Amino acid sequence: xxxxxxxxxxxxxxxxxxxxxxxxxxxxxxxxxxxxxxxxxxxxxxxxxxxxxxxxxxxxxxxxxxxxxxxxxxxxxxxxxxxxxxxxxxxxxxxxxxxxxxxxxxxxxxxxxxxxxxxxxxxxxxxxxxxxxxxxxxxxxxxxxxxxxxxxxxxxxxxxxxxxxxxxxxxxxxxxxxxxxxxxxxxxxxxxxxxxxxxxxxxxxxxxxxxxxxxx
Amino acid sequence: xxxxxxxxxxxxxxxxxxxxxxxxxxxxxxxxxxxxxxxxxxxxxxxxxxxxxxxxxxxxxxxxxxxxxxxxxxxxxxxxxxxxxxxxxxxxxxxxxxxxxxxxxxxxxxxxxxxxxxxxxxxxxxxxxxxxxxxxxxxxxxxxxxxxxxxxxxxxxxxxxxxxxxxxxxxxxxxxxxxxxxxxxxxxxxxxxxxxxxxxxxxxxxxxxxxxxxxx
Numbered sequence: 139x140x141x142x143x144x145x146x147x148x149x150x151x152x153x154x155x156x157x158x159x160x161x162x163x164x165x166x167x168x169x170x171x172x173x174x175x176x177x178x179x180x181x182x183x184x185x186x187x188x189x190x191x192x193x194x195x196x197x198x199x200x201x202x203x204x205x206x207x208x209x210x211x212x213x214x215x216x217x218x219x220x221x222x223x224x225x226x227x228x229x230x231x232x233x234x235x236x237x238x239x240x241x242x243x244x245x246x247x248x249x250x251x252x253x254x255x256x257x258x259x260x261x262x263x264x265x266x267x268x269x270x271x272x273x274x275x276x277x278x279x280x281x282x283x284x285x286x287x288x289x290x291x292x293x294x295x296x297x298x299x300x301x302x303x304x305x306x307x308x309x310x311x312x313x314x315x316x317x318x319x320x321x322x323x324x325x326x327x328x329x330x331x332x333x334x335x336x337x338x339x340x341x342x343x344x345x346x347x348x349x350x351x352x353x354x
Numbered sequence: 355x356x357x358x359x360x361x362x363x364x365x366x367x368x369x370x371x372x373x374x375x376x377x378x379x380x381x382x383x384x385x386x387x388x389x390x391x392x393x394x395x396x397x398x399x400x401x402x403x404x405x406x407x408x409x410x411x412x413x414x415x416x417x418x419x420x421x422x423x424x425x426x427x428x429x430x431x432x433x434x435x436x437x438x439x440x441x442x443x444x445x446x447x448x449x450x451x452x453x454x455x456x457x458x459x460x461x462x463x464x465x466x467x468x469x470x471x472x473x474x475x476x477x478x479x480x481x482x483x484x485x486x487x488x489x490x491x492x493x494x495x496x497x498x499x500x501x502x503x504x505x506x507x508x509x510x511x512x513x514x515x516x517x518x519x520x521x522x523x524x525x526x527x528x529x530x531x532x533x534x535x536x537x538x539x540x541x542x543x544x545x546x547x548x549x550x551x552x553x554x555x556x557x558x559x560x561x562x563x564x565x566x567x568x569x570x
Contacts, residue, residue: 193503194461194496205446211427211456216449230421233432240427244459245410252468260488265481272476280410287409 140172141202143213144191145347147177153348155341159198161210161307162217163343165300167336169221177347211243214300224300231296238294238301246284247308249276254311277317281309285321292330306331356388357418359429360407361563363393369564371557375414377426377523378433379559381516383552385437393563427459430516440516447512454510454517462500463524465492470527493533497525501537508546522547 145159159175166173182188183195191199192208200207200216207213215236218224225232256273260266284305288294293302309328312318318325331337361375375391382389398404400411407415408424416423416432423429431452434440441448472489476482500521504510509518525544528534534541547553 189499189502194457194499196461205449207449207453209453209456209460211460212449212453215452233421233423233428236431237423237425237428240425240456240459241410243456244425244427244463245412247460248464248467251464252471255468255492260485263481263485263488265479265485269476269479269481269485272479276471283405283410286405 139203140174141200142174142176143201144176144178144188144197144199145344146197147179147182147347149344149348153345155344156311157197157344158210158307160340160344161304162198162200162213163340164303164307164337165214165217165224167339168303168334169217169223171217171221175343175347211239211304214239214304218300224303226297226299234295235299235301238299239304242301242304242308246280246305249273249280250308250311253277253315274315274317277312278320281312281317281321281324285324288323288327290323293327298331298334302327302331355419356390357416358390358392359417360392360394360404360413360415361560362413363395363398363563365560365564369561371560372527373413373560374426374523376556376560377520378414378416378429379556380519380523380553381430381433381440383555384519384550385433385439387433387437391559391563427455427520430455430520434516440519442513442515450511451515451517454515455520458517458520458524462496462521465489465496466524466527469493469531490531490533493528494536497528497533497537497540501540504539504543506539509543514547514550518543518547 143159143162146157149157151157163173178188178197183192183197188199189195191201191206194208196208198208198210198213200213207216214224225235253273253276256266256270260269293299294305295301306328309318309324310332313328318328332341359375359378362373365373367373379389379391394404394413399408399413404415405411407417407422410424412424414424414426414429416429423432430440441451469489469492472482472486476485509515510521511517522544525534525540526548529544534544548557
């Protein structure tokens with residue numbers, strides 16, 4: 139049975155890969171599995187039918203027969219557990235890759251989202267301009283730690299894994315800010331991830347929703 | 355081999371259960387497994403030996419032979435995969451419990467941490483007072499969605515799971531703010547979690563680090 143995921147009918151970034159369905163599309167492409175997409179409007183995301191799938195009214199969701207999941211971490215893990223290519227076979231290496239999935243969404247992403255909130259949700263507030271450097275510094279502190287750990291390695295722990303997929307997508311959001319460029323090894327890490335054929339296929343499929351042009 | 359975790363030598367909350375080692379202690383207690391604790395000072399947390407275990411310089415970490423993990427989500431999952439009691443046996447129910455683990459740390463906790471930052475890190479900034487209600491509203495929006503999903507149920511999806519353990523601990527931080535009390539079912543959910551014997555044992559063990567009194 140082909141799983142169905144949900145994605146924005148009209149993505150705020152005009153299909154440039156920032157929406158979180160990118161992570162799930164990319165995971166499917168890495169493991170070579172087909173998937174169907176159901177597009178949802180902003181209005182429909184807050185209605186009971188979608189909230190039954192995703193209690194926080196977001197995308198993506200994952201449906202496969204009786205199973206319905208939300209949270210990209212959980213969906214990626216579900217795909218990675220069932221198909222080779224996203225988690226190492228060695229038990230310890232697998233546990234460390236799962237660690238990086240959690241680190242991406244619960245340690246690295248929160249200050250990046252706080253920066254997005256400072257710009258998008260509080261950009262017109264009287265404190266916006268003075269507060270921004272404080273928030274940027276919190277992001278910078280995290281990136282410094284991540285950059286130190288990555289060092290000269292291609293990926294966070296051995297071969298590319300679901301942990302790298304998640305981390306690279308979390309970091310991508312920083313590209314327009316210029317902060318990522320302060321850390322050349324992180325910038326190269328994201329570029330390396332974006333150069334993967336699976337990422338390109340996922341990106342093209344998401345962009346095609348916006349442009350209306352078929353892929354492939 | 356008994357795993358070793360790290361915890362604060364001097365917890366900022368004076369051992370009242372807010373530090374993240376609580377989650378791991380609680381998980382060990384739920385599955386009935388022994389663990390050792392190594393205490394670390396704030397200074398030592400930023401030194402190379404600890405950064406080798408935890409690149410972001412935090413606690414807890416988990417060591418078991420050659421394996422070293424960080425991130426409470428990853429550590430909880432590692433414990434839950436190896437010992438019965440924290441994840442359902444049914445594959446779909448297990449995937450949903452994992453979903454709630456990710457939801458707790460990547461969707462519910464970030465606005466709660468943003469509120470903590472607003473109070474602790476930015477409390478003396480000129481914008482602090484005016485901005486606080488904006489941040490509180492973001493927390494409230496999330497709790498409203500979570501409260502709606504929980505409804506009258508005891509736990510988020512069937513029996514108590516690692517997802518509930520994580521969510522209850524994430525919500526606990528809100529108790530002093532009064533926001534949790536605006537949602538009686540969430541408040542009761544946290545109280546239900548805290549009433550579990552395993553939680554009480556974890557809490558007592560953590561408090562004993564601060565008081566210097568042995569437990570049990």
